[in-house]
Amino acid sequence: MTALDRPYWIEARFERREGWDDDVYPFNLPVVxxxxxxxFHPRVTFLVGENGSGKSTLIEALxxxxxFNAEGGSRDHQFTTHASHSPLHRFVRPVRAPIKATDxxxxxxxxxxxxxxxxxxxxxxxxxxxxxxxxxxxxxxxxLFENRFQGNGLYIMDEPEAALxxxxxLSFLARLHQLVNTKSQFIIATHSPILLGxxxxxxxxxxxxxxxxxxxxxxxxxxxxxxxxxxPQTYLxxxxxxxx
Numbered sequence: 500m501t502a503l504d505r506p507y508w509i510e511a512r513f514e515r516r517e518g519w520d521d522d523v524y525p526f527n528l529p530v531v532x533x534x535x536x537x538x539f540h541p542r543v544t545f546l547v548g549e550n551g552s553g554k555s556t557l558i559e560a561l562x563x564x565x566x567f568n569a570e571g572g573s574r575d576h577q578f579t580t581h582a583s584h585s586p587l588h589r590f591v592r593p594v595r596a597p598i599k600a601t602d603x604x605x606x607x608x609x610x611x612x613x614x615x616x617x618x619x620x621x622x623x624x625x626x627x628x629x630x631x632x633x634x635x636x637x638x639x640x641x642x643l644f645e646n647r648f649q650g651n652g653l654y655i656m657d658e659p660e661a662a663l664x665x666x667x668x669l670s671f672l673a674r675l676h677q678l679v680n681t682k683s684q685f686i687i688a689t690h691s692p693i694l695l696g697x698x699x700x701x702x703x704x705x706x707x708x709x710x711x712x713x714x715x716x717x718x719x720x721x722x723x724x725x726x727x728x729x730x731p732q733t734y735l736x737x738x739x740x741x742x743x
Contacts, residue, residue, distance in 0.1 A: 502699075504624050506684050507653045510594040511561055514536075518589070525585040527559075528553035533709030535563075539686060540701040542679045546688040547695060547718055548705030555657050556585055557705075558688040559607070562655040563588035567605035601683070602652030605645065606659055641667060649667040652682030660691035668693040692720045 513535055520526050530553040534708055546554040563569050569584040616708060640662045648654060661667050668691055675697065689695060695702060695715050704713045727734050 502679050503541040503682050503684055504599070505541055505596050506539050506702050507596055507598065507600040508539050508593055508684065508686070509564065509596055510539065511537045511564065512592045512594060514592055516590065516592050518586070525556050525587045528556060528706045529707050529709045530554065530557055530584075531587065535712070537703070538701075539684070540699075541684060542743065543675070543687065543697055543700035544656065545695055545697075545702045546686070546705065546710075547690070547702060547720060549719070552705035553686045554705045556587065558655060558657050558686065559584050559604045560587035560591050561686060562605040562657075563656065564591035564609075565603075565605075565653065567603070571605050571607040573604055586651070600651060600653040602683075604643075604648060604652070604654050606640075606654070606656040635711055641670070641674075644671060648678055648683070650678050650683050652678075654686075656685065656687045656689075658689060659687065660689055660694055665693060672697055690720060692718070692724045696719060703743045 513531070524532055530548070546558055548554045558681075613687055629697060640659065644659075653673065660673065663671060672694065679685070679699065687694065692715075695718060700714050702715060702718060703710045706719055
């Protein structure tokens with residue numbers, strides 16, 4: 500198979516109707532307040548930004564609007580351990596392509612333990628979704644990528660690098676590319692400059708000014724990581740200096 504020429508999810512439109520209030524969370528987040536629509540790359544779209552920038556709130560809303568459970572899993576997984584998600588998904592209208600994805604998954608690193616517990620208790624897990632508590636955090640993530648993700652799917656992921664070593668992040672890039680080449684589309688929120696290096700992708704960076712498309716080399720994450728690796732002693736001298 501070849502990679503998608505058109506995405507399953509073309510665009511998300513944010514409808515400012517009754518209940519939308521620019522003065523309260525999550526509508527007051529710059530990434531929400533200044534965004535009318537968000538177009539997706541046919542293969543990989545990254546959301547990147549500082550802690551608290553709203554990228555996880557945004558990707559959570561996208562996942563729920565597409566039909567996934569708020570805490571993660573496949574579209575047929577419906578469970579709640581703590582309803583902490585925002586109401587933003589109610590105002591997201593997906594613009595879908597005529598071609599339909601035959602697979603899909605929402606990986607939310609923050610609540611992956613809850614998903615694994617649900618799968619163990621319900622007995623509904625497929626390959627890559629059984630015995631997750633018997634593995635290390637990183638192993639269970641990678642088992643999911645390798646064995647549960649089947650291709651021809653839309654996969655939404657919030658910080659998939661959370662449990663992965665740098666070498667495993669490189670392995671994840673290779674697996675992501677395999678899935679892209681089997682007609683898969685990814686929407687990923689990440690802090691990882693390694694993952695952001697995937698070449699066939701769009702990167703949206705969240706800032707106090709909202710969302711903006713940027714090149715990999717222009718992301719804050721790349722710039723800071725590169726600066727530290729090139730001049731570690733300079734950074735350490737500044738960061739660890741005694742206060743006068």
